[in-house]
Amino acid sequence: MSLLQSIIDAHRHGEAVGICSVCCSNDQVLLAAMDVASEYGTPLLIEATSNQVDQFGGYTGMTPVQFRDYVLELARGHGFPVERLILGGDHLGPNAWQKLPAAKAMAHAQELIRAYVAAGFEKIHLDCSMSCADDPLPLPDETVAERSALLARIAETTAAEAGLPPPVYVIGTEVPTPGGEASLDAGLQVTTPQAAAKTLEIHRQAFSAPDLAAAWQRVIAMVVQPGVDFDHSDVHHYDPVAAAELSRFLEAQPRIVFEAHSTDYQTEDSLHALVRDHFAILKVGPAATYAWREALFALAAIEDELVPEAQRSNLVATLERCMLRNPKHWQQHYHGDEQQLHLLRKYALxxxxxxxxxxxxxxAAIDTLIANLRQHAPPKMIVSQVLPEQARAQFEGRLQNDPLALVRDKIATRLAEYARACARNRAGVRPGR
Incomplete structure (x- = not known):
């Protein structure tokens, strides 16, 4: 039984445990996640999404093999045990090729699955929920399940041919589809037990072929909407009462747990409640990079106090310039007048x-910022103005006065909330930061 399967098994045997899935390629976020996993004695699940990493490079420019090697190199350089790393692939299916006819999109999806599994990714989220160019809208559930089963078959064959342990699977999807942000104005609907049961049964039937029987036994989780999400400026927090029927439904199912996407910015109490209510896999991504951005902006404010103007990194202005020069990543998502857009580009959740x-x-601006603050080490009294939690750690002698240490601790403070929620009642858990 793998580390991931052992956590799921422990949860299904009554332990209030889970695992945080860090969906990110940012090196400082991943190093902070390693720090937190070391502090709390847990495995570390790192996932790449289908638009980040694919056989063509994705928006990160990395293939699955390259992403794997990148993470392993970070771990070895940081002293994190590679045997405690778990790699996952999120939303693996035709998502990146929705504008193509289904046959072509699914051909790309099959190669995507082969690339992830051959690279040793253990956790595979099969997501064929999106309609392609010649598909009906919405896509029938039966078609979603049939395409997922096809990809599972590819994954099983690839693992066997490569001599690798067979992967574990997650099925289902959440609303909105990957890459978008929903407006919370109209409220948020928790997945009904009836909808969850339908998704589970249709997938069970699609996996009923003899060659997929073993794969079905390795379906460890189903993605549902527990009633958590965020948009550019607000967060819909978890309501255990609203999700109570869905939670009870899971208790009657063998083996699986729920996977909760968009848990970014939830309170720590909500994260604990989610794990208790069987949302045992908690995904986090934008909240971690938001903490990274907050930390960099804080360092830039310190730089303004300590460094002559001609030598400054001008990081905040450089980010704005890059986003304006190449607006494709935000233009379809942010709306409003120029002032609103300016604020969203900098601060949107x-x-x-x-x-x-x-x-x-x-x-280059980040490198200049870090070099400047290593040359002009900031006094704790200034750190306290913009990074008060990190300043407290410095005063207590728990954190060195290095700009990257400050950045990673800022990120780790957020990720530690997930660690405490997921590792509660497990041996080796240390007091929270």
Missing amino acids: SDRSRYYWGEPELR
Whole structure:
């Protein structure tokens, strides 16, 4: 039984445990996640989404093999045990090729699955819920399940041919589809037990072929909407009462748990409640990169106090310039007048700025910022103005006065909330930061 399966098994045997899935490629986010996993003695699940990483490179420019090697290199350089790493693929299916006819889109999806499984990704989220160019809207549930089963068959064959352990699977999807942000104005509907039962049964039937029987036994989770989401400026927090029927439905099912997407910005109490109510896999992404952006903006404010103007990184202005020059990652998502758009580009909770940090001009600005604050070490009294939690850790001697240490601790403070929610009642859990 793998580390991931053992956590799911423990949850199904009554332990209030789960696992946080960090969906991100940002190196400092991943290093912070490793710090948190080390602090709490847990495995670390890192996932790449189908638009981030694919056989053509995705928006990160990385194939699954390259992403795997990138994560392994970070772990080894950071002293994190690679045997405690779990790699997952999120929304694997025709998502990136929806504008193509279904046959072509699914051909790409099959190659996507082959690439992920051959690279050793253990956790595979099969998501064929999106309609392609010649598909009906919405796509019938039976078609979704049939396409998912086809991809599972590819995954099983690929693992066997590569001599790798067979993957575990997650089925189902959430609303909105990956890459979008829903407005919370109209409220948020929790998945009904009837809808969850239908998804589960239709997939069970699609996996009923003899060659998929073993794969069906490795379906560990189903994605549902527990009633949590966020938009650009607000968060819909978890309501256990609203999700009570869905939670009770899960208790009658063998083996599986729920996977909750869009749990970013939930309170720690809500995260604990989600795990208790069988949403044992909690996905986080934008909240982590938002913490990264907050930390960089804080460092830029410190730089303004300590560094001569001609030598400053001008990081905040550089980010704005990059986003204006190449608006494709935010233009279809942010709306309003120029002032509203300016604020959204910088501060929206959906954090479309996360797509820009890899651009050469911004990477150079970050390097300048870090170098400046290593040359002009900020006094704790100034750190306290913009990063009060990190300043407290410095005063207590728990955190060194290095700009990247400040950044990672800021991110880790957010991710530690997930660790405490998921690792509660497990041996080795340490007191919270």
